[in-house]
Amino acid sequence: MAAIEILGLEKTYMVGFWRKRPKRALQPLHLTVEDGEIFGFLGPNGAGKTTTLKMLMGLVSPTAGTARILGKDWTDPEVKAQIGFLPEQPYFYDYLTAHELLDYYGQLSGVPAKDRKNRVEEVLQRVGLTDIKGIQLRKFSKGMLQRAGIAQAILHSPKLVFLDEPMSGLDPLGRRDVRDLILQLQQEGKTVFFSTHILSDAEALCDRVAIINKGELRGVGAVEELTKSVQGKVEVVWQGTQVPASMKALSAEFHVTGETVRTVISENQQDAAIDVLRRERLRLISIIPLRTSLESYFVEKLQHSQTTAGTSA
Amino acid sequence: MNARIAHIASNTFREAVRDRVLYNLIAFAVLISAAAIFIGQISIEIERLVVINLGLTAVSLFGMVIAIFVGIGLVSKEIEKRTLYTVLSRPVRRWEFIVGKFFGLAGTLVVNTFFMALGVFGALFYVAHRFSGADSSIFIALYFIILQFLIICALALLFSSFSSPLLSAVFAFSLFIIGSFADDLRGFATLAHGLTHWVATGAAYLVPNFSALNVISAVAHQQPISWQLVLQNTLYTLFYTAMALSGAVLVFDRRDLK
Ligand SMILES: Nc1ncnc2c1ncn2[C@@H]1O[C@H](COP(=O)(O)OP(=O)(O)O)[C@@H](O)[C@H]1O
Ligand SMILES: [Mg+2]
Numbered sequence: 001m002a003a004i005e006i007l008g009l010e011k012t013y014m015v016g017f018w019r020k021r022p023k024r025a026l027q028p029l030h031l032t033v034e035d036g037e038i039f040g041f042l043g044p045n046g047a048g049k050t051t052t053l054k055m056l057m058g059l060v061s062p063t064a065g066t067a068r069i070l071g072k073d074w075t076d077p078e079v080k081a082q083i084g085f086l087p088e089q090p091y092f093y094d095y096l097t098a099h100e101l102l103d104y105y106g107q108l109s110g111v112p113a114k115d116r117k118n119r120v121e122e123v124l125q126r127v128g129l130t131d132i133k134g135i136q137l138r139k140f141s142k143g144m145l146q147r148a149g150i151a152q153a154i155l156h157s158p159k160l161v162f163l164d165e166p167m168s169g170l171d172p173l174g175r176r177d178v179r180d181l182i183l184q185l186q187q188e189g190k191t192v193f194f195s196t197h198i199l200s201d202a203e204a205l206c207d208r209v210a211i212i213n214k215g216e217l218r219g220v221g222a223v224e225e226l227t228k229s230v231q232g233k234v235e236v237v238w239q240g241t242q243v244p245a246s247m248k249a250l251s252a253e254f255h256v257t258g259e260t261v262r263t264v265i266s267e268n269q270q271d272a273a274i275d276v277l278r279r280e281r282l283r284l285i286s287i288i289p290l291r292t293s294l295e296s297y298f299v300e301k302l303q304h305s306q307t308t309a310g311t312s313a
Numbered sequence: 314m315n316a317r318i319a320h321i322a323s324n325t326f327r328e329a330v331r332d333r334v335l336y337n338l339i340a341f342a343v344l345i346s347a348a349a350i351f352i353g354q355i356s357i358e359i360e361r362l363v364v365i366n367l368g369l370t371a372v373s374l375f376g377m378v379i380a381i382f383v384g385i386g387l388v389s390k391e392i393e394k395r396t397l398y399t400v401l402s403r404p405v406r407r408w409e410f411i412v413g414k415f416f417g418l419a420g421t422l423v424v425n426t427f428f429m430a431l432g433v434f435g436a437l438f439y440v441a442h443r444f445s446g447a448d449s450s451i452f453i454a455l456y457f458i459i460l461q462f463l464i465i466c467a468l469a470l471l472f473s474s475f476s477s478p479l480l481s482a483v484f485a486f487s488l489f490i491i492g493s494f495a496d497d498l499r500g501f502a503t504l505a506h507g508l509t510h511w512v513a514t515g516a517a518y519l520v521p522n523f524s525a526l527n528v529i530s531a532v533a534h535q536q537p538i539s540w541q542l543v544l545q546n547t548l549y550t551l552f553y554t555a556m557a558l559s560g561a562v563l564v565f566d567r568r569d570l571k
Binding site: 013054057058059060061077078080081083085087090091092093095096104105107108109110149152 | 316317320321324327328331332394395396397398399400401402403404405406567569570
């Protein structure tokens with residue numbers, strides 16, 4: 001069974017105070033996350049990650065489309081008892097202590113009264129928030145709030161956890177804690193869906209990732225598969241503003257920024273490219289093998305979307 | 314009441330207490346004590362009348378201010394501060410949230426009114442040196458005052474579901490004032506003709522009828538309050554509050570949380 005099936009969810013916000021204009025935040029999105037996966041939802045700021053998560057949580061209504069979560073219709077209240085959610089930059093009732101907050105959330109999620117106290121202690125321990133008895137959340141630092149946020153997301157032992165930028169606001173140690181925690185959750189048989197714009201986190205954790213930019217899905221796959229596809233590629237940069245015709249046979253995309261042109265070609269065409277540039281008396285600046293990392297794949301995907309956006313505009 | 318609504322209500326009460334809403338009681342205590350001492354010194358015969366009139370009016374105004382200013386923030390503040398995300402992503406329906414918040418504030422106002430009522434009775438005892446049987450109708454006046462709070466709370470919630478906190482406060486306060494003259498408005502409506510008649514009649518029945526809920530003067534003058542009025546006001550409040558809350562739920566249900 002798929003843990004999450006997103007079936008064409010899309011969102012157009014109406015923006016502007018007086019005369020509302022539509023603003024497309026998410027193109028129809030189709031995505032399936034399998035049970036037990038750690039799934040990374042990757043994209044730069046403004047890509048539409050938070051919008052997608054808010055729709056899945058029922059906080060924002062989609063313009064069109066539906067979803068199934070844990071095999072049930074996503075609006076089914078029963079589903080909500082089995083999922084956890086960490087919002088982006090979470091904020092909580094600041095007049096409560098972390099214990100009170102979690103106890104309250106436990107009540108709302110239907111955790112039985114007799115288990116609540118233990119559960120609360122346990123999750124606070126787990127996210128490294130100890131020795132905070134009696135401190136109201138208004139005195140919490142950003143990192144502590146993030147930890148409290150993770151605690152409330154896993155408090156009721158959900159089967160599926162949604163985390164929106166879980167590493168943000170944390171110091172390097174905190175980030176490592178969260179990474180470890182996500183891996184532990186997977187070992188416990190849970191599914192984790194998290195958004196991030198930090199690639200190394202996704203690379204270190206995810207079974208599969210989806211890459212999204214400007215509201216549009218750019219690629220989905222296992223991390224190894226995605227990175228394989230850029231192996232054997234090099235980035236060529238030269239001075240100038242024009243692309244010689246014979247260069248166009250080697251690559252479909254060129255990025256002109258200021259006085260330089262960049263393109264990605266396969267490694268075995270490197271010599272041909274150098275010949276072309278020499279013949280055209282263009283100054284070669286660099287040829288760098290693309291790192292076989294998620295980062296290069298990511299950059300390539302984003303560049304692709306920028307050029308297509310540029311030509312269509 | 315389902316358990317989630319009860320939990321949301323009790324958390325709302327806790328918030329009000331921690332935000333020091335009940336501190337208004339200090340101001341009330343000072344006011345009522347000063348008034349009692351002052352009245353005790355100057356007047357003869359009419360102490361009772363003055364203390365009841367003044368005391369219950371103060372109870373009503375203090376509570377009204379709380380009902381409006383806490384009421385407009387009940388839901389809008391949670392949207393603004395994004396504390397709602399981690400509530401509504403749990404098995405909590407939006408209407409349960411609204412109703413829970415409403416009961417939380419209603420509870421706060423009942424507790425607050427209870428302490429203010431103690432102050433009024435204290436002042437009454439101070440000036441009159443004893444209670445009489447007629448004083449028991451003060452309870453009815455207090456009950457009606459609480460009913461007014463419920464209506465205003467629900468209206469504040471309704472307004473804040475679609476407009477800014479400031480505008481909501483203005484709307485709610487205006488309705489409190491106009492509603493207090495609902496009787497006069499109805500009288501005017503029957504006298505008017507043509508379009509004015511219809512507009513005035515519509516307005517007169519749409520605004521909350523606080524005239525009928527205000528028996529302070531009657532109680533001060535020891536006029537009896539009929540049980541019929543108690544029943545009528547109770548049903549009216551239930552209906553009016555339910556309508557206003559339903560409106561708030563309808564608006565809130567469609568709303569995107571920013
Ligand atoms: N409430 C809103 N009203 C209007 N536009 C919005 C709103 N929320 C997000 N957007 C827009 O939708 C796009 C996607 O935003 P978001 O989902 O927050 O991206 P991400 O989480 O990937 O950074 C952005 O262009 C953003 O400006
Ligand atoms: Mg975001």
